Amino acid sequence: MTASRVARIREHVVENRDTVLADLAFAVVWVAAVTLLFDLTGGPQWAYHLTLASGILAHYGFFASLDAASHAES
Numbered sequence: 222m223t224a225s226r227v228a229r230i231r232e233h234v235v236e237n238r239d240t241v242l243a244d245l246a247f248a249v250v251w252v253a254a255v256t257l258l259f260d261l262t263g264g265p266q267w268a269y270h271l272t273l274a275s276g277i278l279a280h281y282g283f284f285a286s287l288d289a290a291s292h293a294e295s
Contacts, residue, residue: 244280247276247280247283247284248276248280251273251279251280252273255269255272255276256269258272259272
């Protein structure tokens with residue numbers, strides 16, 4: 222790997238660190254909540270997987286609403 226490529230990767234990581242951490246936190250909380258819900262209710266496996274996959278839509282909806290709220294304040 223060339224030095225310029227390493228520098229670009231390092232710059233990209235530094236610029237996006239907060240976003241990546243927020244995405245990771247959302248994913249961990251979503252999976253934990255869905256797993257807990259289905260452990261308590263004993264729902265079917267297909268519904269469990271569908272609910273986990275719906276986390277993608279929930280992620281974009283949640284962060285879009287945060288973005289809209291932050292733009293509304295300013």
